Amino acid sequence: MIARIGRILLRTVVGLLIFLIILLLVFDRLVQFRMDDKELVSWFHGFHVNPHLGYYEAKGRKVRYITVGNNPDASILFIHGAPSSLSYWKNYLADSSLLSRATMYAVDRPGYGYSGLAEALPDISAQAGIIRPMLDSLQQAHHPIIVVGVSYGGPIACRLAMDYPELVDGLVLVAPPLGPGQEKIFWFTYPVENPLIHWVVPRMLQTANQEKIHHKEELTKMLPLWQRIHVPVIYVQGEKDGLVDTTNASFAREHLVNAPSLDIRMIPGRGHLIAFAEKEKIEKAIIDLLDTTEKRRSAAPAVIGQH
Structure with missing residues (x-):
């Protein structure tokens, strides 16, 4: 009787594991948080907007990009x-x-x-270097150039301003994890890297997990570099952000000592996904920063405008 119950339990566990593996593999195929070129172009055409989608290579990596509009007054990189x-x-x-x-x-x-799904590159400086061509050699973007980074993209936006100051005129940081260790680490973050588990994890999550594991180390490397940022910054975050500690706002205030202005905007009652939930507020931050950078360039073109 006991042996029979044991066999039933074993079959149940094996069955559940097989079901879970199949579910994860299906999830990987269906949920990748991406749209292919044809889907994207069709979506934009629905709004009577004609985007340009292209690919370039930098530091051995193939990167997909999109350009929308042809306005010479300014540039925004997201x-x-x-x-x-x-x-x-x-x-x-x-x-x-x-x-x-x-x-x-x-x-x-x-x-x-x-851009190489699941081919993770946790190195923030390397990512900034790979994105750089969007602002100079590939696009020759018009100044003022505003870089908008959300969540993990925030530190990369900052690294662009640190490493290539001639290319960045302002930063909009949306719920950014800037301080080492000032973000949520999930219970599964390290177990997922076990080879017995890693192969069934959806590819987009493999990359995210690799970045999460190395993020504290990467942000620590940036600690001596914050004084390199000499552009206006607008920082936006939800007061109830459960993924990125709101102490990052204090970190920004303490470390962005050479930014000519730092505008911290905390949104009451909102969590981490404010780029969706508060689009109007994020958009206003971008427009406000465009106004600020344009005034700075007009006031001191010889100093600010000669990029």
Whole structure:
């Protein structure tokens, strides 16, 4: 009797494991937080917007990008978080009020979308270097250039301003984890890297997990570099953010000592996904920063404008 119960339990456990593996494999195929080129173009055409989708190579990585608009007055580069892709920003890229102010760009970060899905690159400096061509050699973007980074994309936006100051005129940071260790680590973060488990984890989550594991180390590398940022910054976060500690706002205040202005905007009652829930507020932050950078360049063109 006991042996029979044991066999039944074993079969049940094996069956559940097989079901879970199949479920994860199906999830990997169906949920990748990305849209292919044809889907994206069709989506934008629904808003009477004609995007340009392309690919370039940098530091041995193939990167997909999108350009929307042809406004020489300014440029906006959007950097997504994790897990995600450039399609995260589609509602911003199709927004008429932003298109009236600037040409807009976005990329699939390395390891996401169609930039080598699951080929993780946790090195923040390397990611900034790979994204750099969007602002100079590939696009020759018009100044002022605003870089918008959400969540994990926030530190990458900051690293762009640290490493390539001639290319960045302002930063909008949306729920950004800036301080080492000031973000949520999930209970499964380290077990997922076990080879027995890793192979069934959806590819987009493999990249996100690799970035999560190395994030504290990468942010620690940036600690001596914050004084390199000499551009205006707007920081936006939900007061109830459960993924990125709100102490990151204090970190920004303490470390962005050379930013000519730091505007911290905390949104009551909101969590981490404010880029969706509070699009109007994020959009206003972008437009406000465009106004600020344009005034700075007009006031001191010889100092600020000669990029």
